[in-house]
Each structure stands twice: as structure tokens, then as C-alpha cells.
Amino acid sequence: MVTVTNAPKIVTSRLDDPEGHTLERYLATGGYQGLRDALAKKPNDVIEEVKSASLLGRGGAGFPAGVKWGFCPPGVFPRYLVVNGDESEPGTYKDRLLMERDPHQLIEGVLIACYAVGCSQAFLYVRGEMALAQERIAQALNDAYAAGYVGKNICGTDFSVDVVLHWGAGAYIVGEETALIESLEGNRGMPRLKPPFFPAAKGLYLQPTIVNNVETLSNLPWIMRNGGAGFAALGAENSKGTRIFAVSGHVNQPGVYEVEFGVTTFRDLLYAPEYGGGIRDGKQLKAFIPGGASAPWLYPEHLDVPLEAATVGKLGTMLGSGAVVVFDEDTDMVKACLRLVRFFARESCGKCTPCREGTSWLEKILQRILDGHGRPEDLNLLLDVCDNISVGMAWPPTQTTICPLGQSATSPIASAVMRFKDEFEAYLGGPVELEVEIKGAAFVGPFEAATTEVSTGV
């Protein structure tokens, strides 16, 4: 059964409007009212409102936004807000649209966050390759400054903040919050070790810094206008509100869809006429990535799982960046594995040995297998290298590196080897007995058991 709810479009209401990026259109559709509502409250009350909404960060990790804001050490100023607009995860598409088509909504969210946290300067870090997003944000900021929404004495109050557009130059790792801070300081975008210091305590220039994703901040104007309770009334128990999912790959209608958490299922998202519209050419579904390239794959028996972070987490994977990539029955999963691993190998910053060496080693072994020169022991070697990057290959993954990039490369391999071992064996020319243990639910199953366990609770 397909479930389509009448939940309001919280962040995508202007995406189909060709003029949605202009200040004029934004103001005509309720723009900057959320900021005025916030300025009428005390900053602490704004934080409480966002906490009551239970807004989880939309960048991938899913940490509660209001709680994160509260981690700034008292009395330490200045504090900075850094917007993470460096969207680069394969399959992910949503933040670019929000920046290109509704930049004022993002800027309004930035202002609300700055007011609540006590930041007098914000940096909007946009991925380098996104030329249109940069142009639209620059224009929107210039218009917002001229109209008195950014800069000194915003809306006639004592609230003043500069929002600086900054953009990168092509590096996936910069999406990691500490690497983004390094990049913003003018350095190579390599992650910082945390603990001891998390950005909220010591971030940009070692000052308290809040790093928020574009979609997270874009939710704030609606929450201010409609209240945290209104937001929390939507969605599932552990995932409130709505979420944007980008559906790509072998579906009839690839696209970006905002759906209510916990109500809509993967089956809806892939098959409903309003969303994905079914698998292309009437083929069968083979597998799908539920939340960006770093998420372990799911399979047809998981289609009825609702889109909700905790539920998907129990399956040994995650909703991550909201990217759903769909593979039909004809997909060569070994080839797909190589493509994903090659991405992580190319984008590894090189700081940690297991990631730097491990990902490129995985790429070389998979390339050898695909070229027809694989050896029977290569399958166990693949898993052994994965096990050295992420010991135990369980979920959540163990980390031998400063950031999660390296371990992300092991997910597609472990997932595919357990599920599609015969496809690897076809390249290797014979059966292979696996000697390495893998523990993650999505990697090994039993898939029916995992789905049943989850479905009893929803």
C-alpha cells in the first residue's frame, strides 16, 4: 500500500517556483516572518522552541540541533556559526536545490540560529563546484543586507550579524565538520581529532562554533512561525517533522521528495506514482542505498520499512544524507562496489593510514577482480582489508581513523559480498569459502527477522 500524507512542505514549498530565490517572492510567501517571531523572543526561548521541535540535524549524523546549540561554553565569545553547504555524498542532491532555489530560507535560518546562540558572524560554506548556488546566495545576501535583514541592527533591534559567503574548491572530506573548519581557516581540509575538543567548545579559530547543515537551518523559519510543537506533531516518535529524500538510479521518476518521517515507507518512495514511480522498464528491484554512499545497502525485503532514523538504524544502516540510490536486477554489484570504493579512495584526505592505504588497496583488488585477474583468495583479502579499516565490520562501525570516511568504504563491500557472493565468484571462476566474520544486520541478515522485529514497533 502506498502512503502519501498531507503533511505540509516545510522546506521545499518554494522549490518549484521559478522566482522562489528572489527576495520579493520570498517576502510574498511569508519570508523573514520567522526571524521577526524569533527576535520577539529571548534567545533562550528560541533554543527551547527548537528543542521542543526535536529537530535532528539533516547532514547525516542526526544530532538534535537545539541540544547542539546548548553545548557552547558559557561566557566565551565570539561564537561562530558555520553552515555546511559542501554537499558531496554520492546520491545526495537536496542541499544544492535548497541553496539554488530558496537561498533566503537558508539565510533566515542562519539568522535565527545566530540570534539564539549568540553568534555575531556566520560563514556560509558552499561547495566549490556549485556555481549557481554561489551566485544565488551572493545575490540573496546582497538583497538581504540592503533590506536590513542582515548586518547591523537587524529589523531595528540590537541584533547584528554578518553572514559571509565562503566557498570551497573540490574536496568531499570538507563535508566533515572539523575538516570544513580547517578549510575555512585556509588549510588543507583534513579532519581534527575529537575528542578532546568538539567544535561547539573549540571550533573555528578555537572559539565555540556551531556547524549546521543547510537543510537543518532551512527548517528553522517554519518552526519559528508554526511552533516547535507543530513540527513535533509530524513524523515518527524518534524522527520528527519531514525530510527530503533524493531518489536516483533505476526508477521511473528520479527526483527530490519531501516526506513525513515514519509514515512513508521505502516502498512508497520507490513505487508511488507521486514519488519514484516504480523500477525502470518494469524490472525487479535488486538493492538500494538508503542514505548516501556511506550507508550499507538494503534489499527488497526492507521495502516496507518506514523512513525513520531509529528504525532504519536497527537494520544496520542509516538514512544519513537522505540519498536513496536504486539498483535494478541487471546491475553488476561488483562493478557498483568498485565505483563506490573508488570514490572513497580518491577522496581520502590521506591523514590516517587505514583509510589512505586501505581504500586504495580495496580499489585495486576490486579492479583486478573485474579485469578478470582476480584470485580465489581475493574475496577474503577484501574482507580482511575491510576488517582492518573497521574492525569487526559490525554496525555501528568501529573506527580506526579520525573521521568516518574510511569505514564508509567497507559498507558496500561487506554488504555485497554477503548478499551477492555468487557474482564475485563468477568473476573469480569458482566458489570461495569465507573466513572473515561480519556482524552488521544489513550485511548478513536474516533480513526477514530484522524486518519483523522492526515492524512490530511501528
Add this chain to the structure above:
Amino acid sequence: MARFNEQNLATALEIVSRYPVAKSATIPLLHLAQEQDGHVTDDAMEHIAELVGTTPAQVLGTCSFYEMFKREPVGTYLVNICTNISCQIMGGEELLHHAEHSLGIKAGSTTSDGMFTIEDVECIAACTEAPCLQVNYRYFHKITTTEFDDLITDLRAGKRKDEIPPHGTLARTRQHIPADRGAGPADPTGVPEPTWLARNATGEEQGS
């Protein structure tokens, strides 16, 4: 060649003034250098080091980390073809092979007339419109091989110049912070508590 000219120097100083710490302007200034010369030269990096108060080696270290900075000239049109997962399964690799065959060069190289450089790139955040490519960082969605050939023909004929600015001109996207409205950089060596936080009735800090 390649120190900032007078106009770009003024722009560079204005960019530096936005940041509490000058070194943060390194990446924007590298983009500006690429805008001026088409690629980043050693002289430009020395000049940037002077402007942001660091060493040329540190600027080189930053420059060499990021894929968008080119140390050698590239073609008038930089064609980035995505072959990552969504584009791969929708024909991105076939599109890349077609481009290589059609232009007679391998990915990573430039045509002899200096018109086109093609690159095999990672995800460009256009997955639902796969297969995709960018020409000088402008998107072209759901591209077929025929459409690719038409695009190349148009560019060779000098068409679509309005749609696709020259390579290296990303830095022309400018934000203007008006002097009378600018709140100014928040200096990390210390600023007082913002006045509006005093509105918190109890006087307690949030999170305390």
C-alpha cells in the same frame, strides 16, 4: 605575470577584511588568482601568502589539496563528466568514453586547439538528473551522447557564451557587504557578550 593586478588587489583586500583571521581568505584568493590567470601560478601563491600573512609553502599546501585549483592551463571549456554511482548506472561511463572518443583525448587532457579539457569527476550533486556533466561548473542534466555532440558543436561555433562563462571565473560571484551595514569580523582574540543575549531574563547562559 600573476601577482594580482590593481583591480584584483583591491578585491583581494576587501575579501581579506571579511575574516577575523586573514589566512581564512586563502581559498577565495586562490579562486581570484585562477580568475585572473586561468590557473594558479607560483607568483600568485607568493602574493597570496603576503596578503594573508603565511608562507608560500602553506598556500601551495592548501592549493594542491583541492581539485578545482589548476596548476597548469586548462581548455577554454572544462568538461567534468560524473561517473559516480547514480551517473554510472544511468550511463555516465558510456558518456565519458563517448566524450573521449569524440574529442580524441583521454580524461585529464586537453584538445590540441586548447578548447576542451575533459575530466572524470566524482559526484557533482546532480544524482536525480543522471547522467550529468558540468561545463565550467555549469550543469547539464540527463545528457545523451547526441546532446553531448551538439553541445560541443555549439561551443566550437562560439555559441552559448552567455550560458557558460569562461573557465576560472567562479570568483566573479561577489558578495558585497555594505560599509554602513557591515557588523564587522568577530575577532577571536575577544569580543564581549552580544547585547541581545542580555534579553535572557535570568541572566544565565544557555547551556549552562
